[in-house]
Amino acid sequence: MSSPSMDKTHVEHLSTTPAIREPGVVDVEYGWQGNNRVELLENGEAYFPRVFEAIRQAKTEILLETFIVFEDKVGEELQEVLIAAAQRGVRITASLDGFGCGELSTGYLTALSEAGVRIQIFDPAPKHLGIRTNWFRRLHRKIVVVDGTIAFIGGINFSADHLADFGPEAKQDYSVEVQGPAVADIHHFALLQCGRPARAKYWWQRRRQRRSELVFTDHDGQVRLVYRDNGEHPTDIEEVYRQVLRSAQRRVVIANAYFFPGYRLLREIRNAAHRGVDVRLILQGQPDMLAAKLAARMTYDYLLKSGVQIYEYCDRPLHGKVALVDEDWSTVGSSNLDPLSLSLNLEANVLIRDRAFNRDLFERLEDLSNNHCKVMSVDKTPRGRVWHMTVGFLVFHFLAQFPAWAGWLPAHKPRLKPFSHSAGSDT
Known part of the structure; x- marks a missing residue:
């Protein structure tokens, strides 16, 4: 037009x-x-x-x-x-x-x-x-x-x-x-977000339920909405990730477009691998922003040395924001694992406890990692030129602190x- x-x-x-x-x-x-x-x-x-x-x-x-x-x-x-x-x-x-x-x-x-x-x-x-x-x-x-x-x-x-x-x-x-x-x-x-009247949630529907992430049940078809805003729920999505990582027993697969989470989430990923959990990250190999790739690669040595497996998807830009833990828990949504999504943007994910869904997602991500990704290793991690590494280091630490700094500005x-x-x- x-x-x-x-x-x-x-x-x-x-x-x-x-x-x-x-x-x-x-x-x-x-x-x-x-x-x-x-x-x-x-x-x-x-x-x-x-x-x-x-x-x-x-x-x-x-x-x-x-x-x-x-x-x-x-x-x-x-x-x-x-x-x-x-x-x-x-x-x-x-x-x-x-x-x-x-x-x-x-x-x-x-x-x-x-x-x-x-x-x-x-x-x-x-x-x-x-x-x-x-x-x-x-x-x-x-x-x-x-x-x-x-x-x-x-x-x-x-x-x-x-x-x-x-x-x-x-x-x-x-x-x-x-x-x-x-x-x-x-x-x-959605009604609340668009300003239309919505029936009030009663007190027992509004209660804090974050501890429920630690309890895995045998029932399929369970769904929970989580979101982050700049009011009462600024860290809910990040907290869910940290909790399920702490409770993971067998496997964790995270496929995320923009990966430079905060130190606490990185530590939970590393700790899960230390416990013997099979932890796999599928990240961008062909990013639409060079800074995102440089920042993500600053985490590679830290994670790889702890036993985390990292795959770079190179067929085309990865835009997904999905993850699964063990055989029944999954999440799909809009939230990247970066400072903008975890600290500034309005985001929404669904959490899913369903074995068939978890298996479907796992099989698709396994095909992605096995057939369309480049496997990263400590000795083969691309480091590029010195100035690339310097820029990456600065970008990563700037982004890690950016939400706090942004909060100080009028x-x-x-x-x-x-x-x-x-x-x-x-x-």
Whole structure:
């Protein structure tokens, strides 16, 4: 489309619109829900058809949160199915990140808005000298809930670079489809984030349940939603990882796009390997950011010497954020293991206790590591030039401290604001 991009036009309208509640800052903690059907969706080839079909079948409501929508064949199909659903009378709220969706044209958004889709932009900001400045504290979640009965959550954005026919830069990624009682929690959470009324959680539903990660049961189909925000739940996702690592007995497999966690999480990974747990990391071998690769490689010697196995996926960029522990626990979501995801961005993962799901995920990751990865070792770890190692060392320690430093700086509070296709009118 030839319309001006989002940050040049509709942000001017947004600036006159009063902000509604900030998403993510909600004092709710969700517990385990049993008797769910969960299915792993690998890459856009599996994900997009299922999501678009669910939207086509929607009868009452669609809630969508995403970091990125591009105006390519995937974004155009998303627009088409949302407009058709809105014209059938389905109530739709789409919450889009102002940075990740910053290049969407006003024409694209206006077509949705005029059809009846309620569009909300998280922390929009205009460009300065052609550069977007709203880099941090992003809405990084990827959630779709349809009719309160089916939910999708994971790391896949609405963009054609999640399809293999995109070429060498096509991303390797994962999402999960959930049906069952856990959808009620994901639906409740999504309603709260988009500012719609949601039934209050009673005190026994809000109780702290972090210790439950230490107890593994024989029951399949259990799902729990975890999220991080900049309010009551700033460390929940990291704490879950640390707890399951401490309780791991046989195997741990982590596949993550951006890997430079804090010292405590690194220590739990190392300690698990010291106990004899089979610990494998699948990381980016072809990253989209050189700094990410340099920082991750600064952890290699520390982990390899402790017995951790590290694989670099080199076929194409790895964008996944998944992990499994032993034979029944898994997680899929939007959270990387880096300072932005663990300390600044709004993220959401699902935890899954299901042996069949765990086995499916393990088999796919095992195929990835055995057939599409380069095995790293202490004596063969690429160190590059001295200046690469120096830069990597500085980047790693800067990123490790960055969230704390960012907290000292004065900053505006991010807001979720309604899109307006005409000045002074709200959607």
